[in-house]
Amino acid sequence: MLERLIKHQLTVPDSTIYYLPNWCDTTTADRFFERLKHELPWEQGEVKLFGKSHRIPRLQSWHGDPGVRYTYSNVELQAQGWSPALLELREKLLALDLTPNAVLANYYRDGMDSMGWHRDNEKELGARPVIASVSLGAERDFILRHRATQQREVLRLAHGSLLIMAGDTQHYWEHALPKRARVSRPRINLTFRTIRS
Ligand SMILES: O=C(O)CCC(=O)C(=O)O
Numbered sequence: 387m388l389e390r391l392i393k394h395q396l397t398v399p400d401s402t403i404y405y406l407p408n409w410c411d412t413t414t415a416d417r418f419f420e421r422l423k424h425e426l427p428w429e430q431g432e433v434k435l436f437g438k439s440h441r442i443p444r445l446q447s448w449h450g451d452p453g454v455r456y457t458y459s460n461v462e463l464q465a466q467g468w469s470p471a472l473l474e475l476r477e478k479l480l481a482l483d484l485t486p487n488a489v490l491a492n493y494y495r496d497g498m499d500s501m502g503w504h505r506d507n508e509k510e511l512g513a514r515p516v517i518a519s520v521s522l523g524a525e526r527d528f529i530l531r532h533r534a535t536q537q538r539e540v541l542r543l544a545h546g547s548l549l550i551m552a553g554d555t556q557h558y559w560e561h562a563l564p565k566r567a568r569v570s571r572p573r574i575n576l577t578f579r580t581i582r583s
């Protein structure tokens with residue numbers, strides 16, 4: 387991990403987490419939000435739980451290099467190619483030595499859209515995955531919960547921010563983006579990942 391990230395590291399036990407609140411300035415972040423909103427083929431996917439289909443409470447779009455495969459909640463997602471805005475963001479991550487080959491995009495229409503407790507620990511991500519999460523639009527609470535101690539950490543992910551989860555973070559911690567009834571504006575989140583074949 388690059389030396390320049392160290393000053394952004396959070397003091398959270400059993401984790402390697404960096405948070406850069408102003409990774410993009412506001413104008414740049416506004417522009418990325420608008421472009422991604424229009425460029426990506428957002429869809430409300432479904433998951434199967436105990437044989438029953440449920441629509442997930444947000445819109446998603448999955449992008450990656452040719453041949454990248456990913457299974458999410460037992461559903462194999464078909465990777466689409468990179469859109470221009472996604473390519474620019476990937477390029478910007480290179481400056482931090484981050485070289486993802488795929489990205490999961492989530493569109494939370496308002497505070498009633500959410501993501502439940504999970505870990506990004508699919509075997510395709512390897513043992514100590516590096517997840518680079520870009521947030522655009524409405525600020526939302528992102529909650530981490532330690533699997534053994536139940537310790538909680540709440541991060542308010544700002545417009546234009548970058549959160550990097552690395553090292554043993556996915557092993558020891560789960561995370562979620564809970565509903566927030568008072569939030570009326572939309573948010574886009576991009577989790578850039580490296581998928582091994
Ligand atoms: O929207 C967020 O900040 C979290 C997204 C997330 O955890 C994921 O895509 O795996």
Ligand SMILES: [Fe+2]
Nearest residue numbers: 504505506561
């Ligand atoms: Fe996640």
